[in-house]
Amino acid sequence: KKVIHLDTVGSTNDYAKEIGNKVSGGTLIISEQQTKGKGRLGRVWKSKSGDGIWMSLIIKPKIEPYKAPFLTLVAGASVVKALSNLGVEASIKWPNDIIVHNKKICGILTELSAEMERVNYVVIGIGINIKTIDFPDEIKEKATSLYKEGYKLSRVDIVRQFCIEFEKLYKGYILDGNKQDTLELCRKYSAIIGKQVYVIKNNKRELVKCIDINENGNLIVKEKNGEIQEIMSGEVSIRG
Ligand code: BTN
Known part of the structure; x- marks a missing residue:
């Protein structure tokens, strides 16, 4: 598995899509900052240097395109489990936000490259706010960072835990068709079930x-x- 570490980039997801066809599955791109970080629905994702983990994972599962959205849940379950391993009480707001103390600390943006009925690669973009203190007025009430919520964790530890948990769930899903482990985590750590x-x-x-x-x-x-x-x-x- 290869890790590409950049100082700056427009968006790690866009970069991943540029190199997606050339690299092997399992390649992880991490950038210190993004100048054009993307959120879902065309939103901007603020990604200042040192403020968080801005990363994109390229995977090449041999699955049909309609099965790709489940990989967002695999990623979300992995983030929440990784944080839980490190003592953070986080939950998943289905399907792609991670919440701490009722505010968003992490978003996931999955992008797919597929032709006909075949997936070329999937890019799973993950942004985790670690040290951000000032959020723009529009999202002040809804967004937070681990630091703001009282957690001082190292980015390396979080990335490492994420990779360990993702590998387990991803292999389970792709190789053995095991959705249950992911679904159990999504239910256990759900921010919205029952609400x-x-x-x-x-x-x-x-x-x-x-x-x-x-x-x-x-x-x-x-x-x-x-x-x-x-x-x-x-x-x-x-x-x-
Ligand atoms: C969302 O909640 O709207 C999704 C946010 C996804 C942000 C991450 S940061 C790394 C990767 N590169 C991007 O441009 N976006 C994702």
Whole structure:
């Protein structure tokens, strides 16, 4: 397994996509800072030097493209387990945010390169706020860093623990079709199962109760009218 360590880059995810076809699966790209860090839904991800872990993992699983979203859950479960191993109480806001004390400390952005029914590679981008103190006004109420929440951890330890946990869950899923270990962690550390959340769909916001995460990694919710729905992606908000 190869680690590429950069001082600066636009986005580790974009860099990963540039080299994705040339490197072997398991290549990890880490940058001290990103000048064009990307979040989901076209958002900007602030990635100042030394403030956090900005990394992208390139993997080359032999799976059909529709199975790739599950890898986001594998990554999220690995982050939460890694943090738990280091004494941090974190939880997963399905499908790709990691929460500490009700605020987001980590986001995951998975990108896929596929042709026809074949995956070329998957880029799993992970941003973990470690030392960030000042967040922009728009996200001040919702974002935090490990340091702000009272945790002083080394970035190397977190990356190492993440790699150990990811390798276990990833191999289990790809080689043995074992989804259960990932799903169990996603349920155990869920920030939303059993709670009310807002689901944003077609620009509409609806209050629902989260029931479970099913075998496919989809969220099962109960609507106000009692109807049970399966949600594949989309935005889930814990705030009003
Ligand atoms: C989100 O919560 O919206 C996802 C954030 C993902 C941020 C990481 S930082 C490393 C990698 N490179 C990027 O440009 N984005 C991801």
